[in-house]
Amino acid sequence: MNSLINNLVGAYKKDRVSEKLSEVRDQYSKEWYEHSKAFDERKYYEWMAKRVIDYKNILEVGCGTGFSTLNLLNQGHKVIAVDENPSCLKKAEKLLKENGYNVKLILRGKVIAIDSQKYEIKYKDLTFNQVDYDVVLVESDFINDDKFVGFIKNDLTEVIDGIVCWLLGTHNMRGNNSLFNTTITKNSSDARIFVQKRLYQICDEILSSGKGLNIIDRAVYQEDLVEMTKFEHIRLSRGTGFCIEKIKFVDYEEVGKDRGTKMIARDESGGTINTDNYQKVLVSTLSIKK
Numbered sequence: 001m002n003s004l005i006n007n008l009v010g011a012y013k014k015d016r017v018s019e020k021l022s023e024v025r026d027q028y029s030k031e032w033y034e035h036s037k038a039f040d041e042r043k044y045y046e047w048m049a050k051r052v053i054d055y056k057n058i059l060e061v062g063c064g065t066g067f068s069t070l071n072l073l074n075q076g077h078k079v080i081a082v083d084e085n086p087s088c089l090k091k092a093e094k095l096l097k098e099n100g101y102n103v104k105l106i107l108r109g110k111v112i113a114i115d116s117q118k119y120e121i122k123y124k125d126l127t128f129n130q131v132d133y134d135v136v137l138v139e140s141d142f143i144n145d146d147k148f149v150g151f152i153k154n155d156l157t158e159v160i161d162g163i164v165c166w167l168l169g170t171h172n173m174r175g176n177n178s179l180f181n182t183t184i185t186k187n188s189s190d191a192r193i194f195v196q197k198r199l200y201q202i203c204d205e206i207l208s209s210g211k212g213l214n215i216i217d218r219a220v221y222q223e224d225l226v227e228m229t230k231f232e233h234i235r236l237s238r239g240t241g242f243c244i245e246k247i248k249f250v251d252y253e254e255v256g257k258d259r260g261t262k263m264i265a266r267d268e269s270g271g272t273i274n275t276d277n278y279q280k281v282l283v284s285t286l287s288i289k290k
């Protein structure tokens with residue numbers, strides 16, 4: 001009898017993981033929509049899109065609720081955009097359709113609860129013909145989806161001119177994905193480093209010579225910002241064929257306290273820093289595949 005109850009409780013807790021993930025993803029998408037709408041109004045995405053004006057066909061990693069994608073499309077690019085969060089993708093689809101673009105949305109993730117805390121996501125195979133659409137939105141965890149990366153490598157390497165990954169961030173159940181070893185990846189800053197290293201490695205496999213990878217992050221201004229950023233990206237891209245080509249930055253302001261998801265800055269020991277009184281910047285790093 002006890003083992004039956006334990007099994008039922010275990011099954012209930014497992015179910016809760018999927019439910020909770022869905023709630024958290026939904027909440028994140030609502031907050032990011034507000035935040036990125038304000039960023040769009042302030043023309044930050046226009047500045048970001050100019051960093052990749054020379055690359056016609058773009059693969060966007062982590063498109064969020066679509067304001068970044070919209071600015072790329074408005075600048076004349078064709079886009080394949082991926083995001084791990086289906087709630088974000090649905091909002092992006094609506095926004096881009098409302099703006100007159102021809103959009104294909106591919107949802108393909110299945111959440112599997114491992115225990116009461118951990119989950120993994122299995123993705124279905126995919127295929128699409130990019131020429132039929134202005135933008136294809138794909139549910140994918142870019143750093144953990146061999147099927148998507150395999151499809152791009154086999155069918156689209158020659159088509160993609162540049163990859164962008166702007167303002168990487170995520171919901172607070174991401175650490176419950178079995179992909180992350182939380183004894184090594186202890187906080188959001190460790191997670192960003194882990195993800196960006198993988199990003200450089202995967203983009204190295206996808207992009208052909210001469211093509212570009214553009215990463216834009218939020219940061220606190222410091223005098224040696226350009227040197228520090230270059231140093232950080234040399235470390236992140238170590239072992240790949242990328243060469244750090246151009247670093248640019250621009251001031252930005254966070255949106256109001258009650259709107260959206262703020263930048264989280266950390267000190268050396270991993271503690272959060274209150275950045276309210278610091279000058280904040282968007283930092284763009286363009287790396288070229290040799």
Ligand SMILES: C[S@@+](CC[C@H](N)C(=O)[O-])C[C@H]1O[C@@H](n2cnc3c(N)ncnc32)[C@H](O)[C@@H]1O
Nearest residue numbers: 062063064068083084085141142143166167169
């Ligand atoms: C802060 S939002 C930025 C969205 C968009 N780039 C922008 O600038 O508005 C970060 C997005 O990246 C997505 N993301 C984070 N890690 C990802 C990964 N490994 N694969 C796909 N999407 C990811 C999150 O789900 C989130 O929607």
